Amino acid sequence: MTVEDIWEMLEDVTDPEVPVLTVVDLGVVRDVVQLGDKQWKIIITPTYTGCPAMQVIEDDIKARLSKEGLETEVELVLSPAWTTDWLSENGRKKLEEYGITPPQDEGDKSVLFGEKPLIPCPRCKSKNTRLVSQFGSTACKAHYQCNDCQEPFDYFKCLK
Amino acid sequence: MTKQEALFEYLLRNADDSLILGHRLSEWCGHGPILEEDIALTNISLDLIGQATELYKYAAEVEGKGRTEDDLAFLRLEKEYKNVLLVEQTNGDFGKTITRQFFFDHFEHLLYEGLSKSKDERIAAIATKTLKEIKYHLKHSSEWMIRLGDGTEESHERVQESVTDLSRFTEELFFQDEVDEILIKEGIIPNVKDYRIAYEKSIAAVLEEATLVLPEKDGNSMAEEKEFTLNIWVIYWPNCNICREHIQGWNGKLITNNECLNYELCSLPIRNS
Numbered sequence A: 001m002t003v004e005d006i007w008e009m010l011e012d013v014t015d016p017e018v019p020v021l022t023v024v025d026l027g028v029v030r031d032v033v034q035l036g037d038k039q040w041k042i043i044i045t046p047t048y049t050g051c052p053a054m055q056v057i058e059d060d061i062k063a064r065l066s067k068e069g070l071e072t073e074v075e076l077v078l079s080p081a082w083t084t085d086w087l088s089e090n091g092r093k094k095l096e097e098y099g100i101t102p103p104q105d106e107g108d109k110s111v112l113f114g115e116k117p118l119i120p121c122p123r124c125k126s127k128n129t130r131l132v133s134q135f136g137s138t139a140c141k142a143h144y145q146c147n148d149c150q151e152p153f154d155y156f157k158c159l160k
Numbered sequence B: 001m002t003k004q005e006a007l008f009e010y011l012l013r014n015a016d017d018s019l020i021l022g023h024r025l026s027e028w029c030g031h032g033p034i035l036e037e038d039i040a041l042t043n044i045s046l047d048l049i050g051q052a053t054e055l056y057k058y059a060a061e062v063e064g065k066g067r068t069e070d071d072l073a074f075l076r077l078e079k080e081y082k083n084v085l086l087v088e089q090t091n092g093d094f095g096k097t098i099t100r101q102f103f104f105d106h107f108e109h110l111l112y113e114g115l116s117k118s119k120d121e122r123i124a125a126i127a128t129k130t131l132k133e134i135k136y137h138l139k140h141s142s143e144w145m146i147r148l149g150d151g152t153e154e155s156h157e158r159v160q161e162s163v164t165d166l167s168r169f170t171e172e173l174f175f176q177d178e179v180d181e182i183l184i185k186e187g188i189i190p191n192v193k194d195y196r197i198a199y200e201k202s203i204a205a206v207l208e209e210a211t212l213v214l215p216e217k218d219g220n221s222m223a224e225e226k227e228f229t230l231n232i233w234v235i236y237w238p239n240c241n242i243c244r245e246h247i248q249g250w251n252g253k254l255i256t257n258n259e260c261l262n263y264e265l266c267s268l269p270i271r272n273s
């Protein structure tokens, strides 16, 4: 069993709240360390501090590896802090196909009264959209609506 | 007081602020004025409780007595909570909840920016992580202050009332004692006194846009109003099935001996559901 094999197994573990993404796409898995012949340590980091999915992710990782007869220890680290930059290119593509707009480059906006970034509609690609709420169905998403096709959609908001 | 004791105390204070405010906000769940705000307030609540968890975890390790983050969060008596009074103020109307959040977010934003540069790596990591979330909270509460203050006559009047009522509690955010002095000296926490002007400026900028004004300071800015916390604990503390009282002096051991401690009222065994 090599480190690459483990990473491949982790590709089967999906985010319980955005099931189209694997924990690898999401950038939640930070490292894979071999501890012994059949023992591995997986280091993960939360997207948001209060993310309720972390326990499920930990259990799912353990369950996946135990299928191969492996014992897993999961360690949660906070630093360096997760950023949407760690979302893989593949993950971004999958998100968009799923109907969630992936994080857009929001530039170096000031916290208050900053310029609003243009968030394209995942359905018709129009940039004529409006923010409905900065807080969406889960901690990592904001809620938008398209002014052209009227589609309400989630935007995977930038966290830097 | 040793450095370790000071650190434990400081972590607990900040964790309590986040926990209590998080729980206050969670009371909005299912009661928000519109669906989007119901979701926003509970999302912010979740962030705050997440922050609290990390701080309690670290506090438990610093203390080294085998207590867990849950023990620290839930197995203390109401008088042992160290949160600032601002965060435990009742939700009131939506405008009051937003005003409370607004005063807190602006402070927390400055504080956590400072803490993200702490010499204590763990605190720096927690602060760096939560700062990203706080920026969203700050934006949310500030935009609502403007929308309510510069909104209708009624929204203006009501949110102004909350500003007048709650601003006296902001004084406490800057209180310092031996705990702070020790940790400032060690480079573990910033000196919040240095943030006073920045805080007042950032508050003022939003209030001006919102056409709201702070009340004149009248000297006795903060009254003894510790009674509010009690309202929250009822949620955590089991109620006796027979006498319906929430159990006074519950210390977590009750679960094993299943007995109501409200002897005068009722000494029958209870079920914990």
Ligand SMILES: [Zn+2]
Residues within 6 Å of the ligand: A121, A122, A123, A124, A125, A126, A146, A147, A148, A149, A150, A151
């Ligand atoms: Zn569209």
